[in-house]
Amino acid sequence: xxxxxxxxxxxIIKRRTVANEAADGGRVMLNGKPAKPSAQxxxxxxxxxxxxxxxxxxxxxxxxxxxxxxxAAMMYTVLENGK
Numbered sequence: 001x002x003x004x005x006x007x008x009x010x011x012i013i014k015r016r017t018v019a020n021e022a023a024d025g026g027r028v029m030l031n032g033k034p035a036k037p038s039a040q041x042x043x044x045x046x047x048x049x050x051x052x053x054x055x056x057x058x059x060x061x062x063x064x065x066x067x068x069x070x071x072a073a074m075m076y077t078v079l080e081n082g083k
Contacts, residue, residue, distance in 0.1 A: 001063040003030060003047075004037035009067050010075040012049065012058070022049065046079065056081050 001009075007019035007028075022028050023037040029048040030039050041047070041060055048057045057080035067075060 001041055001065070002037065003028065003035050003039045003041050006041050006060070006063060006075075007047075007049075009064065009072070011069070011072040012047075012056070012076065027051075047076075054082070 004019040007013040008016040013019040020037040027050040045060045058076040
């Protein structure tokens with residue numbers, strides 16, 4: 001699954017266009033490397049997203065194409081959530 005789509009489906013970022021802008025702006029890392037919106041993600045990958053001064057690091061658990069709101073939080077495990 002594409003990174004931008006994963007961020008939207010998992011509801012880490014609410015809109016796909018915002019996910020695209022974050023990745024293009026260099027604020028998203030995939031396995032320790034800057035990621036483009038089109039980067040392919042798979043279970044086990046680690047993503048790190050900077051929201052201003054706040055950084056979130058999470059491990060991808062599954063890549064369901066469609067997830068209900070209640071299931072979205074189970075698509076990843078937060079490893080680090082701080083400043």
